Amino acid sequence: MDILTLNYVNLFLGIAASFLLILLYKQNKQLFLLYWFFASSCLWINSTIGIFSRSGFDLPYWLNPAIPNTCYMGIYLFLLAGLYEQTQRKFKVGWLLAIVILTYAINLTELAQASSANRLLLNLPISIVLNVMALRLLIRQKNRELRAVYICFSMAFLFNIIQLCSRYILFSLDLSGIFTQHSSQIMIGLGYFAITAFSLLTFGSCLYLVYRQQHIALQHIADRDALTGVFNRWLLNEKLQTELQRSQRLKQCCSLVMLDIDHFKQVNDLYGHVAGDRVIAHIAYVAQSELRGYDSIFRYGGEEFLICLPNTDSQAALHIAERIRIQVEQSCAIDCPQAKATVSVGVSTYTDGEPDWQHLITQADNALYQAKKQGRNQTQHYQHLVTQDL
Numbered sequence: 001m002d003i004l005t006l007n008y009v010n011l012f013l014g015i016a017a018s019f020l021l022i023l024l025y026k027q028n029k030q031l032f033l034l035y036w037f038f039a040s041s042c043l044w045i046n047s048t049i050g051i052f053s054r055s056g057f058d059l060p061y062w063l064n065p066a067i068p069n070t071c072y073m074g075i076y077l078f079l080l081a082g083l084y085e086q087t088q089r090k091f092k093v094g095w096l097l098a099i100v101i102l103t104y105a106i107n108l109t110e111l112a113q114a115s116s117a118n119r120l121l122l123n124l125p126i127s128i129v130l131n132v133m134a135l136r137l138l139i140r141q142k143n144r145e146l147r148a149v150y151i152c153f154s155m156a157f158l159f160n161i162i163q164l165c166s167r168y169i170l171f172s173l174d175l176s177g178i179f180t181q182h183s184s185q186i187m188i189g190l191g192y193f194a195i196t197a198f199s200l201l202t203f204g205s206c207l208y209l210v211y212r213q214q215h216i217a218l219q220h221i222a223d224r225d226a227l228t229g230v231f232n233r234w235l236l237n238e239k240l241q242t243e244l245q246r247s248q249r250l251k252q253c254c255s256l257v258m259l260d261i262d263h264f265k266q267v268n269d270l271y272g273h274v275a276g277d278r279v280i281a282h283i284a285y286v287a288q289s290e291l292r293g294y295d296s297i298f299r300y301g302g303e304e305f306l307i308c309l310p311n312t313d314s315q316a317a318l319h320i321a322e323r324i325r326i327q328v329e330q331s332c333a334i335d336c337p338q339a340k341a342t343v344s345v346g347v348s349t350y351t352d353g354e355p356d357w358q359h360l361i362t363q364a365d366n367a368l369y370q371a372k373k374q375g376r377n378q379t380q381h382y383q384h385l386v387t388q389d390l
């Protein structure tokens with residue numbers, strides 16, 4: 001493929017990417033999509049000027065190659081800015097503009113005007129630094145849900161760093177007369193091909209990122225209860241089974257807390273279903289704010305919640321359950337004064353043996369039944385009740 005054809009391919013890629021990215025931005029209004037739209041626009045501007053120049057048009061130096069070289073840098077800059085934005089880090093737009101102006105100014109210097117090899121030797125180090133910054137940022141990402149996307153982006157930047165460094169070394173050697181003019185042309189051609197490959201890799205990664213984000217958002221909706229935002233019951237089997245198997249493997253305890261709002265029918269009857277819904281949502285919020293990051297809470301029934309506490313023995317579980325119960329009692333008196341809601345709580349704990357989550361739920365349910373029976377607004381632990389009976 002000759003350089004002109006590669007320019008046409010890059011032009012097509014740049015336009016297609018710009019078109020798709022601006023459509024996605026209009027839909028999602030996420031700033032990183034706008035930055036990447038600018039990156040793809042730099043690609044097609046770069047290619048358009050390249051096509052005119054290689055088709056025999058006599059363009060002034062300030063337009064060609066100064067503008068395509070600046071656009072080339074713009075691709076990396078806007079990609080980097082988009083990555084900063086997507087990973088919620090601050091990127092100063094002032095820096096971005098300063099580097100763009102600096103690149104253009106460098107390309108107007110006498111040294112740059114002297115030869116294309118000089119221009120490459122001046123531009124390549126800045127490109128390498130920008131690519132290394134992007135790779136460093138990607139490697140530091142801890143988001144497990146987007147890990148595959150960041151790996152794709154990292155591959156693209158790693159590939160680019162390798163090709164940029166190789167070309168930089170080869171050009172440096174070329175200056176010392178080791179290579180011929182012909183081999184230098186081959187290297188320029190390889191440079192254009194590298195832009196095509198890099199654009200394909202990064203553009204593919206952008207689309208993959210948008211797809212993953214949408215998938216995660218849908219998964220979030222599917223897994224959660226609409227009223228309270230906690231996990232819904234469909235996820236219960238899978239999560240509890242995984243948690244109990246992990247506890248068995250690590251020889252750890254795991255506790256379940258079942259929580260039911262007291263006399264909730266009265267709340268509905270007296271204040272209406274909307275007020276009832278508000279109480280349910282409030283209690284879910286209070287319970288969740290008392291939990292650790294690795295605990296999980298499910299809406300088990302209409303006004304019933306189930307909490308899974310990994311690596312928690314019976315004493316610690318009782319302590320957490322009591323803390324939630326007291327918090328609910330106190331906060332409902334302030335936040336929902338008409339409907340003074342309280343909760344009854346049942347706790348059960350897995351200690352060893354074959355994990356059976358259904359059995360553990362039944363135990364927590366029995367403890368909850370005892371809490372209701374003994375006057376409500378209290379916490380009971382199944383194992384403690386059994387010991388008392390003995």
Ligand SMILES: Nc1nc2c(ncn2[C@@H]2O[C@H](COP(=O)(O)OP(=O)(O)OP(=O)(O)O)[C@@H](O)[C@H]2O)c(=O)[nH]1
Pocket residue numbers: 260261262263264265266268272273274275276277280301302303372376
């Ligand atoms: N507002 C509202 N009410 C609900 C929802 N889901 C279930 N309920 C109501 O919750 C009430 C539960 O009542 P019961 O099971 O009799 O229990 P209770 O009145 O809380 O009494 P105890 O549990 O024995 O203290 C019913 O009236 C249900 O209609 C919901 O999502 N929103």
